[in-house]
Amino acid sequence: MSLCHLDGNDLPLAEARLSPLDRGFLFGDGAYEVIPAYSRRPFRLAEHLARLENTLEALRLPNPHPAAAWAEIIARVIAGNPWEDQSVYLQVTRGADRVRRHAFPVPTRPTVFLMSEPLPLPGQTQLDNGVSAVSAADYRWLRCDLKTVALLANCLLRQQAVEAGCAETLLFRDGFLTEGAASNIFAVRAGVLLAPPRNALLLPGITRDLILELAASHGMPHEVRAISETEVRTADELWMTSSTKEVLPIVTLDGQPIGDGRPGELARRMHGWYRDFRDAETRRG
Numbered sequence: 001m002s003l004c005h006l007d008g009n010d011l012p013l014a015e016a017r018l019s020p021l022d023r024g025f026l027f028g029d030g031a032y033e034v035i036p037a038y039s040r041r042p043f044r045l046a047e048h049l050a051r052l053e054n055t056l057e058a059l060r061l062p063n064p065h066p067a068a069a070w071a072e073i074i075a076r077v078i079a080g081n082p083w084e085d086q087s088v089y090l091q092v093t094r095g096a097d098r099v100r101r102h103a104f105p106v107p108t109r110p111t112v113f114l115m116s117e118p119l120p121l122p123g124q125t126q127l128d129n130g131v132s133a134v135s136a137a138d139y140r141w142l143r144c145d146l147k148t149v150a151l152l153a154n155c156l157l158r159q160q161a162v163e164a165g166c167a168e169t170l171l172f173r174d175g176f177l178t179e180g181a182a183s184n185i186f187a188v189r190a191g192v193l194l195a196p197p198r199n200a201l202l203l204p205g206i207t208r209d210l211i212l213e214l215a216a217s218h219g220m221p222h223e224v225r226a227i228s229e230t231e232v233r234t235a236d237e238l239w240m241t242s243s244t245k246e247v248l249p250i251v252t253l254d255g256q257p258i259g260d261g262r263p264g265e266l267a268r269r270m271h272g273w274y275r276d277f278r279d280a281e282t283r284r285g
């Protein structure tokens, strides 16, 4: 039985209860974060809390806790669950109103919910062989930089990958790569790591930002710029990145091989740097 946190109380997940008038349920009106913890230590916590703050501000939802209080709640959820490596899910919605209406409740009492699951990192076979992806037109809204719980488009797009036996759906808008349904995407061309710029059309991934930091500190040539669909399809390497996938090579797109159809050398190097950095920050002993 896993332990969760709901509005100030720590309790078993199976006992957590919410009003059906909660605006998270009715409207997808809320923000969330997924924070990986290694050896029970949250990784890049300050960055996740800063992104949460940014989403809440854009949703005009007051942040219910200062960073220190978030850190305490997250520590309690991690301590209350049995896994050494966890994926902590945190959500803040605009809470319940007395009736269903679009306008914000006055006063607003946000609902704060956290739970944790074992961290589902890719296995060695997936890392060694890479994964397949499909592509789709990115028909999401124009604020994909916000991490909101309104993920219906992402779910429909990810389901296309699942039904094709693939790991991810790469999204293109107006001929350019945005991101994956639940990950950021990198391309490698002629030895240069390419990442689409941060803008309103994609999530500023915590993993993406760290990968760019690692590329800079290890001297891997990299460029942040718009990447055309043609450049993606003819790339030497493609990677999907996220807090739970870390750096995972994509070896086919829509059934066509990427590069030689095997995980690339730059992916292997970056994955090593990522794990070294992560372990230095979090692992005990």
Ligand code: PMP
Binding pocket: 034, 154, 179, 180, 181, 182, 183, 184, 203, 204, 205, 206, 207, 208, 241, 242, 243, 244
């Ligand atoms: N883009 C989308 C749409 C996502 O849902 C996610 C996280 N699952 C990411 C990118 C990666 O973000 P992060 O590295 O912060 O996990």
